[in-house]
Amino acid sequence: MSGGQYSQLPIWSAWQTPARRPRGVLAFLKYFIPTVALVVLGVFVIWEPHVEMVFYDRKWINKEILPITPLRGCFKPALTSPAYNVSDGLYGPRRTEVHAGMSMQAGLDCYDFAGTIQPSSAAVDPSLPRTTYHTYWRTDLAPFTERQEWTLKSFFATQHSHSRLIMWSNGDLSTNALLRSYVERYPGRFELRTADVHELSKGTELENSPLLTSQDKKAWLDGDLIRLLVVYLEGGVWVDMDTLLTRDISPLLEHEFVTQWDCYDKIYQALNGALMHFRKHSPYLCEMFHLMVTSTPPRSSSTDWGAILYLRLWRRLVAEGVPPFKILPFCFSDGRACRLDNRLPDPFEEDPSDAHWSFGLNRTEGGGLDQKLGKVFAVHLHNQWDKQFPSGGWVERLLLKRYDQKLGATHSRDEL
Template sequence: MVWFLSSSNNSNNNKYMPFHSVWSRRNKRGLINIIRWLVITILFILFSFLVICRLELNARLYIRQWITPSRPVQKEPLSSTCFGNLTHDTSKPPKTYTYNFVPGIPVWEEYTCYDYASLLQPLPLSSSPVMTTFHTTWSSQNSEQLTSAHLATFQSFCATQPLNSSQLILWIHPDDEDKLKTDPLWKKARNDKVRYQVYTENLTVGTPLEQQTTSTIMSDLELVKLAVLYHHGGIWFDLNTLFVRDMTPLLGHEWIAQGNCQSSMSGNPFDNTGLMHFYSKSSSICELLSGSTKPFNNNKNKIANAIFSPGSTIKARGTRGPELYQRIYHNLLRNGVKPWSTLPWCFTNPSQCKSSNSLPSPFVQANFSPLRLRQIFAFHFSSPPRKQQAPSGSIYRYLEQYQQW
């Protein structure tokens, strides 16, 4: 061991000290200073990074491969009722259309989606226009009566859709008919283009639901939606939607709207969708109805379902909503059938992307670009204002004045 002579005037016992002890004492303060400046430097770099760059996290949670090992994809047979003969077009003769509304470049970057949407404009009025029916539903279980936001939906429809080729039907449960008739806001909304209709078990006639011994259509709005589109065709939209301009350019395809721009890269593109368009007696809608009655044997998620959804009964009745749409979409592809199109996110869900290219909610006070708003077709909002609050917001007020409700 190396010893160091101390210059201290202490007793003889402290005259000699180990060298490493002296070094530690003399450099302890220097080490603390180094750590202090290192922390300051890291904080400065982090602060500069956040000032210069915008951080957007789109995190997704996935179960580990060893928990849910992948298995070969199973191809489900198509319904013989909907696709009895696949040697020809199983739906209808090919539809003539003018626009292809699926751009060949990514639509989540900058304002690509909006600029592409602006290219789709209505054609000159035809001497014999085809009637397009818009469908939606209202239930007193969701709100005791219609709200001002619902009234704005009806008013925006009347202000934007062609008078001679469009109509709106509000589908309601028989128990809600009296409430709707006496609702003061419904009295303001109804006119020659807007009416209501009561749905019954008759909607199952001629559909795959007719073969079920116990129909649940009266208590399942998802089945009501699909059955209505199968019988009548047209556009189904959630009631929390504001129409911005004429939807005619989108009628050349069957489609379901994309819920958000992130699903262009991964995930279910039909999550949070609020609008869809299908023709009457569509084979795709028929297959969706058939798929809603069949439990989906997805073995690869057996362990995950047992962990996260113990006791779940959804498989016993078949899938619903976005899960059903994605399942049938991929199954049509596996069976060599062209499925419906996916409407790009900004056409109807312009608030569901990055903060740099999304529009704010219609019911908040925020800056927005009127140009970008006029490029979209509709605004599907996920959280309508409370019943007791009068609708307000920058986009809401702009549409109110621009469309002269």
């Protein structure tokens, strides 16, 4: 082919010519790569990208999530415990509304929605059974010290006096001097118990199940299973030990509920059991036990199996026309799990010099952050037991000091 003929070829044809292709590619990359780098840099300077990618195996979705098997029938009269009033539990009148109908990711809407739930003006009837709260501490995880004590302080400083807290454990905690001091100070309101899953499961579908002895699933046994068994046995509220309560939960207790995992609307992992409430012998829990027995066992060291369990049950309930349990919005107990511009500040980082939080609000006493904390019910700390709250930080100023003031600070470590 002559040079004149070649010069008449279209540009795309010249690009295809083997002799020109390497130089053409290099020339293209020479300008393309710097341009992309500048664009990416500009994006991070001007905008604040929020990117989250999760990949789910379609085979797993089609096998574990989408199929809806029948309920066991725990809401039917023949299987419902006399301790549970189905008419009231499912259809009784309610004073509060905990469903906003949207994810409330914008601004501080979730915190303000929490503030619409006001405490009841009615006096507590002391003749009625106490509201029972449950929590759990693994003796093989770490010693129980002042760091864990803040959860106890938060309970006794914020929850109504007509309530009690049971601390369950996989070992004997009665020899711990710090915990013994609480037993002595709050007789009838604080109790230590050992959680024996074989005893707790008696009378449930999990009794004698091989799931109770699966040592390779310890995270599931100590996490998802224990909380459901003890709440089924006694009824009441479950609170994870890595939680600081901020106000009385009583206004929520007309509902049975789990919580929203975060504000991102995860399709398959939207729910969380760090804070939950069910009545004694609740058919909801009965149906959860049935799903545990009939579903694929959790993976070893599973931390998301509970979230999947609650979703599975929710879908089966609505499929059979049973009103489902409620789902508390994320900020009610886990305001840290949302957008960068409206999540609670990191509890373990020092406050900035300007005491700024978000949307023009500050972290001072009586300031914007303080007001929002007064509307939500808890702050979930996510098991960061190796970290300490910074001196003078917002957690110390707006929560911890107030717990001590409310309790009179009479059971500090120095006085034990």
